[in-house]
Amino acid sequence: xxxxxxxxxxxxxxxxxxxxxxxxxxxxxxxxxxxxxxxxxxxxxxxxxxxxxxxxxxxxxxxxxxxxxxxxxxxxxxxxxxxxxxxxxxxxxxxxxxxxxxxxxxxxxxxxxxxxxxxxxxxxxxxxxxxxxxxxxxxxxxxxxxxxxxxxxxxxxxxxxxxxxxxxxxxxxxxxxxxxxxxxxxxxxxxxxxxxxxxxxxxxxxxxxxxxxxxxxxxxxxxxxxxxxxxxxxxxxxxxxxxxxxxxxxxxxxxxxxxxxx
Numbered sequence: 713x714x715x716x717x718x719x720x721x722x723x724x725x726x727x728x729x730x731x732x733x734x735x736x737x738x739x740x741x742x743x744x745x746x747x748x749x750x751x752x753x754x755x756x757x758x759x760x761x762x763x764x765x766x767x768x769x770x771x772x773x774x775x776x777x778x779x780x781x782x783x784x785x786x787x788x789x790x791x792x793x794x795x796x797x798x799x800x801x802x803x804x805x806x807x808x809x810x811x812x813x814x815x816x817x818x819x820x821x822x823x824x825x826x827x828x829x830x831x832x833x834x835x836x837x838x839x840x841x842x843x844x845x846x847x848x849x850x851x852x853x854x855x856x857x858x859x860x861x862x863x864x865x866x867x868x869x870x871x872x873x874x875x876x877x878x879x880x881x882x883x884x885x886x887x888x889x890x891x892x893x894x895x896x897x898x899x900x901x902x903x904x905x906x907x908x909x910x911x912x913x914x915x916x917x918x919x920x921x922x923x924x925x926x927x928x929x930x931x932x933x934x935x936x937x938x939x940x941x942x943x944x945x946x947x948x949x950x951x952x953x954x955x956x957x958x959x960x961x962x963x964x965x966x967x968x969x970x971x972x973x974x
Contacts, residue, residue, distance in 0.1 A: 717746060724753070733760045744773075751781035755790065762794055770794045785811050789829055796836050808833055831861040835870065842870070847878045865891045865898045872901075876908055884908045899925055903934055915942050 724739030740757045743750070758773030774791035777784055788811035795804035812830075838853030854871040858864065872887035885908045891901030906921030919942045925935040 717743065717748065721748070721750065721753070724756070728756045728760075733763065736760065744776075749780050751777040751784050751787065753777075754780070755784065755787040758787070758790055758794070762790070762797075767794055767798050771798065789826075789833065792833055793829075793836070796833070796840070801837065801840050804833075805837060808837075827860045828864075831857040831864055831867065833857075834860070835864075835867045838867075838870065838874075842874055847874050850874050851878075863894050865895045865901055868894070869898070869901045869904060872904055872908070876904075876911070881908055881911050885912065897928060899929055899932065903932075903938070906935075906938060910938075910942065918942055 720739045720742055724736050724743065727733070727736035727739065736756065737760050740753050740760070743753045744757060754773045754777035758770045758777065761767075761770035761773060771791065771794050774787050774794060777787035778791065781787070788807055792804045792808040792811065795801075795807060834853045834857035838850045838857065841847070841850035841853060851871065851874055854867055854874065857867045858871065861867070868887050868891050872884045872891070875881075875887060876884035885905070888901055888905035888908055891898055892905055895901070902921050902925050906918040906925075909915075909921065910918035919939060922935040922938045922942070925932050926939070929935070
């Protein structure tokens with residue numbers, strides 16, 4: 713590499729490290745046009761393209777990074793996330809498994825960022841299984857995620873809702889109660905714990921959960937609706953288990969600890 717290109721590389725890395733992605737892209741793209749065989753150049757470009765929503769371009773960059781360095785775990789994980797976003801679930805799973813195999817030869821301790829990224833990948837695959845009704849597979853993926861990051865309450869909440877949809881209310885209650893222990897201010901978990909108590913006929917406990925939600929978030933529409941329902945006399949329409957308001961704003965309110973690649 714000549715001095716000019718080395719300076720281009722240094723500037724691209726500096727802007728990328730400073731999260732000045734527009735500036736970094738200009739330098740890194742020049743290096744890619746010159747076909748510079750530095751795997752991190754293509755990984756950085758892939759991250760930038762992913763953030764811009766250019767998923768196909770990001771896929772090509774991550775694959776080029778892996779062509780240059782097949783053992784580049786970070787690029788493999790980024791590629792798997794991108795493939796998942798493109799709906800290429802089988803290929804994403806294959807890439808992920810390859811990355812995991814490679815990681816077995818790496819140091820046993822994973823830093824929290826790497827753990828979080830892998831946990832979120834498992835959760836994404838679990839959500840894909842859940843969406844097509846493959847609940848057993850979804851449970852397996854969520855449990856893999858939680859084995860890495862047991863305090864990710866958003867993922868544990870997804871596991872609990874999956875158990876409830878499978879009819880395993882006791883398992884759902886167990887997961888939601890753990891969410892409450894980990895983060896009592898996580899609104900989504902408290903709403904779902906109340907719904908699961910209600911499904912078990914534990915109306916007073918359900919009402920307490922929803923009242924606690926309203927104490928934290930007085931404008932929470934789901935909690936208002938559920939409390940109005942549970943306060944109806946037994947035997948009326950209020951005795952029917954409501955459909956939870958999942959995946960919307962009412963299900964947010966805690967720190968999941970996860971994240972997509974930047």
